């Protein structure tokens with residue numbers, strides 16, 4: 001899978017994309033991620049990328065031309081499954097959409113500034129708008145990092161123990177059961193006996209019960 005991220009603040013993406021599973025996926029050659037600086041496509045000595053809003057509303061607005069030039073350049077090189085804009089008024093991100101996206105070949109993700117992007121970009125260039133929740137971030141970069149992390153971990157082959165991503169919370173519509181490690185007892189707080197029993201049938205029965213109980217108690221809306 002190839003992911004192209006279009007941003008005015010590429011540095012914001014470096015750390016989230018440069019560690020852990022996302023980094024490993026790139027090292028394994030399963031995912032290629034390119035972060036493009038929109039400013040490189042701005043005009044003039046100052047490489048202008050934003051301007052005052054028509055109608056006089058407060059704040060600067062990202063201009064259509066640099067973004068159009070960059071998107072068209074990328075589109076001429078390959079076909080994209082989607083050109084996504086990160087925005088709080090987009091479709092709310094959830095696991096089914098993440099899973100669907102993990103089958104994409106090429107995807108573009110545009111990070112903008114809410115209220116601050118020429119609306120013609122959204123009308124004419126964007127094919128999908130995604131929100132990561134009902135709150136407003138300063139820009140789309142952190143939201144894009146969340147989306148990329150969620151998608152990459154379910155790309156086939158990225159997590160070597162295939163079942164590991166499949167047992168994530170939400171994959172079967174349930175929250176995950178709790179997990180424990182050594183020591184068996186700390187401060188008098190004991191690991192549930194069943195997990196020390198070595199009986200795999202009992203253990204998976206217990207895990208299923210826990211998943212159901214936690215979902216009923218914490219997220220009944222999922223059931």
Ligand code: ADE
Nearest residue numbers: 086087088131132137143
């Ligand atoms: N940009 C600003 N806020 C956002 C959000 N909640 N989700 C996605 N993109 C955003």
